[in-house]
Amino acid sequence: MKPARFEYAAPDSVEEVLGLLGEESRVLAGGQSLVPMLNLRIARPARVVDVNRVRELGRLRRDGGSLWIGATVRQAALERSPVVARHWPLLAQAVRHVGHAAVRSRGTVAGSVAHADPRAELPVALTALGARYHLRSARGGRVVRELLLGPLTTAIAEDELLTAIEVPPLPAGACTAFAEYARTHGSFADAGVAVVRARGHAAIAILGTGSHPLRATAAEAALRDGADEREAAELAAAALEHPHRRALVAALAREVLAAAAPASGDSRPADGAPGASPRPARPEPGA
Numbered sequence: 001m002k003p004a005r006f007e008y009a010a011p012d013s014v015e016e017v018l019g020l021l022g023e024e025s026r027v028l029a030g031g032q033s034l035v036p037m038l039n040l041r042i043a044r045p046a047r048v049v050d051v052n053r054v055r056e057l058g059r060l061r062r063d064g065g066s067l068w069i070g071a072t073v074r075q076a077a078l079e080r081s082p083v084v085a086r087h088w089p090l091l092a093q094a095v096r097h098v099g100h101a102a103v104r105s106r107g108t109v110a111g112s113v114a115h116a117d118p119r120a121e122l123p124v125a126l127t128a129l130g131a132r133y134h135l136r137s138a139r140g141g142r143v144v145r146e147l148l149l150g151p152l153t154t155a156i157a158e159d160e161l162l163t164a165i166e167v168p169p170l171p172a173g174a175c176t177a178f179a180e181y182a183r184t185h186g187s188f189a190d191a192g193v194a195v196v197r198a199r200g201h202a203a204i205a206i207l208g209t210g211s212h213p214l215r216a217t218a219a220e221a222a223l224r225d226g227a228d229e230r231e232a233a234e235l236a237a238a239a240l241e242h243p244h245r246r247a248l249v250a251a252l253a254r255e256v257l258a259a260a261a262p263a264s265g266d267s268r269p270a271d272g273a274p275g276a277s278p279r280p281a282r283p284e285p286g287a
């Protein structure tokens, strides 16, 4: 099928983009999800606003200790970045599970978040990392933590652009891991778990709820109180109703919690500063 008629605009500045966004318009980033939706006429916007010519949206940089991912930064850029591999290995661990190389070379990180597919990997990793989302519209700007609200549903208003994703630094000595179950290589995952562990810190995000990524707060608290990986994994999976996905998440959570265990073997607060363990984060081979 071919898309319904729409007006195409490709401005050079954020201000021009914001002036064009509103009811009946859609942002075009990598096009890996939007173009099929246009072709199938699932989406029928009156105007498509291509943001790829706006240079400032293409920046991937480390600033003030945080990682800033602009709206047109490709998923492949995360995969190749030595800064990401060194300081945010969870993103490098997760991104290689997204589709195939061709998809990652066009698809953007922000587009994956804005599209909010319940089975997408990057939103889960960003949830475990406590990312903040910078939104702008002609009305002004705001920063949101709870951006993902449900399947294909976010807090982004029709006239807003997700300009950047800010990822805070990992706690000192943190270890991270990501694992998923997908039926075939490169396909969307049925279940997945992203984890960040350091002394005094545990963050676990779950893919497999059928909705947006979930933080396993009970499991995180249990780990900080000295629970072992098996107990924490069962708690992390308990929120899932579907028995098959619950079993998958429990198994994956055990795996990633063990892989990211802090040097001391627990996540209880250290006596000194948080994250006192000197053990570096461990990127997977090839990151």
Ligand SMILES: Cc1cc2nc3c(=O)[nH]c(=O)nc-3n(C[C@H](O)[C@H](O)[C@H](O)COP(=O)(O)OP(=O)(O)OC[C@H]3O[C@@H](n4cnc5c(N)ncnc54)[C@H](O)[C@@H]3O)c2cc1C
Binding pocket: 026, 027, 028, 029, 030, 031, 032, 033, 034, 035, 071, 097, 098, 099, 100, 103, 106, 107, 108, 109, 110, 111, 112, 114, 115, 117, 119, 120, 121, 122, 156, 160, 161, 162, 163, 186, 187, 188, 189
């Ligand atoms: C064959 C194939 C396999 C795939 N496999 C996977 C997979 O295994 N895992 C996975 O996670 N994904 C997978 N994807 C999806 C891929 O990751 C997409 O790139 C991603 O979902 C959307 O990113 P995009 O840059 O292409 O966004 P687009 O397709 O351009 O846009 C997607 C949606 O987000 C909106 N949007 C985009 N950017 C912004 C912004 N900055 N502000 C506001 N709204 C915005 C658009 O308006 C649109 O509604 C696959 C895609 C294909 C084609």
